[in-house]
Amino acid sequence: MPVGKELGIYKGTFSSIRMCEINGDQQIAEGSYTAKLSGELSGTAAGTMTFSGSNERGTMTDLGVGYLDSGDVTSYKAHGVYWASSQGNWETRQAVVMGDQTLVVEGQITMSDGVFSLNGMVSELT
Numbered sequence: 001m002p003v004g005k006e007l008g009i010y011k012g013t014f015s016s017i018r019m020c021e022i023n024g025d026q027q028i029a030e031g032s033y034t035a036k037l038s039g040e041l042s043g044t045a046a047g048t049m050t051f052s053g054s055n056e057r058g059t060m061t062d063l064g065v066g067y068l069d070s071g072d073v074t075s076y077k078a079h080g081v082y083w084a085s086s087q088g089n090w091e092t093r094q095a096v097v098m099g100d101q102t103l104v105v106e107g108q109i110t111m112s113d114g115v116f117s118l119n120g121m122v123s124e125l126t
Contacts, residue, residue, distance in 0.1 A: 003104045004126035008039025010107070014116040025054045033118060041122055043068035047076075057083040062094060062105075074099050082109070092118075095125065 012035025020028040028050065035045045047064020062078035080094030088111035096103040107120020 003106075004124035006039070006121055006123050007103065008037050008041040008122045009120065010035040010037045010045065010105075010122065011119040012036060012045070012117070014118070017116060020050075026052075027054070028052050031116065035118060037066070037068075037122070039122070041066065041068060043070070045076075051082060053082070055084060057081070060092065060094065062096070066098065078105060080105070088112075092120070096122075 012033050014031040014033045016032045018030045020030055030048055030050050032048050033046070037043050037045055044067045045064050046067070047062055049060055049062045051060050052058050058081070060080050060082050062076070064076055066074050066076060068074070076096050076098035078094040078096040080092060082090045082092045085091050085108070090109045092105070092107045092109060094105045096105050102125045104123045104125050105120060106123070107118055109116060109118050
């Protein structure tokens, strides 16, 4: 996916993680998060990410709502992939549909002191 103009960055934390299924190395996990957005899309995002795969790699979906500083409230739906960059850390890349826009979100999920955090960049899809 070629990305265009950067629209903002995000930083947040997961408030809960739930294991839904474990079958050998394959697992399904859900995490609810809240993230602060800055840039053109400044505001707050809240949603749930679902991960399906192993600890090394897999697919993900993200369903959420953006409460933008402009006063707009918009839902979004994303599909993408994750892969391990080191133990307890993952890279993510998602295609996002938000209203009439298609965006690309690239980020990281890290675990430190028992807390899962997320951060990354939102860009236009060109």
